[in-house]
Amino acid sequence: MLKIAIVDDEPIFCERIRKKLYSVYEKVNLAIQADCYTRGKEVLYEVDDGRYYDAYLLDIDLPDMSGIDLGKRLREKSPYSYIIFLTAYPQFAIDGYSARAYQYILKDEWEEKLETTLYHIQKEIESRTEPSYRITVGAKLEKIPVKDIYYLYKEGKNVVFQTRNGESSVRKTLSEVYEDLPEGEFIYVDRSFIVNVQHVMKLKNKELYMSNGERVPVSKPQLDRVKTEINAYWKSHI
Numbered sequence: 404m405l406k407i408a409i410v411d412d413e414p415i416f417c418e419r420i421r422k423k424l425y426s427v428y429e430k431v432n433l434a435i436q437a438d439c440y441t442r443g444k445e446v447l448y449e450v451d452d453g454r455y456y457d458a459y460l461l462d463i464d465l466p467d468m469s470g471i472d473l474g475k476r477l478r479e480k481s482p483y484s485y486i487i488f489l490t491a492y493p494q495f496a497i498d499g500y501s502a503r504a505y506q507y508i509l510k511d512e513w514e515e516k517l518e519t520t521l522y523h524i525q526k527e528i529e530s531r532t533e534p535s536y537r538i539t540v541g542a543k544l545e546k547i548p549v550k551d552i553y554y555l556y557k558e559g560k561n562v563v564f565q566t567r568n569g570e571s572s573v574r575k576t577l578s579e580v581y582e583d584l585p586e587g588e589f590i591y592v593d594r595s596f597i598v599n600v601q602h603v604m605k606l607k608n609k610e611l612y613m614s615n616g617e618r619v620p621v622s623k624p625q626l627d628r629v630k631t632e633i634n635a636y637w638k639s640h641i
Contacts, residue, residue, distance in 0.1 A: 405435045405528075406455065410473065411462040411489070412441045420460060420489070420513070427518050433525070442466060443473035450480050458485040458505075458524060478503055485524050489513050534585050536564070538573045545571055549585055553602045553615050557595040565617070590632050593622040600636045 407424060411417040417439040424437045438456075440446045443465045450456070459477055463470035474486050485505045506520045536552065538545040551567040561572040562580045573580065581589065581597055589597050592611060602614040609626060611619040621629050 405433060405457050405525075407435060407437045407458045407460065408440060408446050408449075408456040409437060409460045410440045410443060410446050410465065410470070411460075412464070412466050413462075414439070414441060416510075417441070420517075423514065423517065424521070427521055431525075443468040443470065447473070447476060447480075450477065455481065456484060457528065458487065460487050460489050463488060463490040474504060487517075487520060489517075536580075536583065538564075538571055547571060549588060549599070550601065552599045553613050553617065554596060554598040554619050555580060555589075556597075565615075567615075587636070590629060592625055592629050593620055596620065600633060603633055606630060606633060 405428065409417050409420050409424075411420070421437045421439055424435060428435045440449075444467050446459070459474070459481075461470045461474055461477075465473065470488060470490065474488070477484065477486060486503065488504055488507045489510055490507075491510045505524065506516075508516045508520065534549040535546045536549060538547065547564060547566055553565045553567075555562055555564050555577065557563075557577050558572070561574050562577055564571045564573075577595070577597060581591070584597075588601065589599055592598050596619055598611055598613070598619055604612045604614055606612075606621065606629070609621045609623065611621060611629075613619060
């Protein structure tokens with residue numbers, strides 16, 4: 404669930420924003436919690452008490468403190484949260500970025516710009532949290548997003564990952580790597596090959612046609628099982 408705090412001393416405007424947030428995220432079937440605060444110290448108290456927000460929508464002209472100062476203090480407490488200023492004062496835009504604000508939106512255009520800003524934030528959050536496989540070899544540390552893996556195969560004592568960015572390898576058995584991959588996304592098609600089902604385009608003549616244009620062999624004993632598992636995946640994802 405995405406958690407958003409709105410800090411504005413105008414309760415009616417705050418509620419308009421809150422309703423807009425629920426409307427925006429309802430379109431993409433994403434659950435959110437949006438809370439309204441009329442004073443900066445209120446939200447600081449909640450954060451100090453352990454409440455966490457993914458994003459803060461802040462007015463600059465607050466009754467108890469500057470929204471800029473509030474943004475700076477929230478940045479110290481929540482270094483990875485998104486801070487967006489919603490204000491009627493364009494002259495404070497440069498000061499707003501001193502709090503490492505993600506966006507500065509004027510109140511007379513907030514309805515047009517807020518939805519786009521939220522869309523970009525959600526994409527960034529998804530990219531940070533998307534499943535990945537981590538390879539550690541000596542001093543080398545590599546993170547491969549699962550969606551970028553086409554297939555894996557055994558080569559000597561290594562497992563080779565065929566990905567959007569080329570090949571990467573790790574000194575493990577194929578079964579060890581398989582155990583660390585997301586369940587239901589990858590299937591064995593041969594003793595030496597595992598494919599990412601989301602990149603399978605078709606199965607023909609004991610070969611899988613992958614989305615990168617390559618073909619991966621399917622062993623005859625595994626053919627019926629592979630066909631069944633691919634069909635089941637397509638039915639649940641398409």
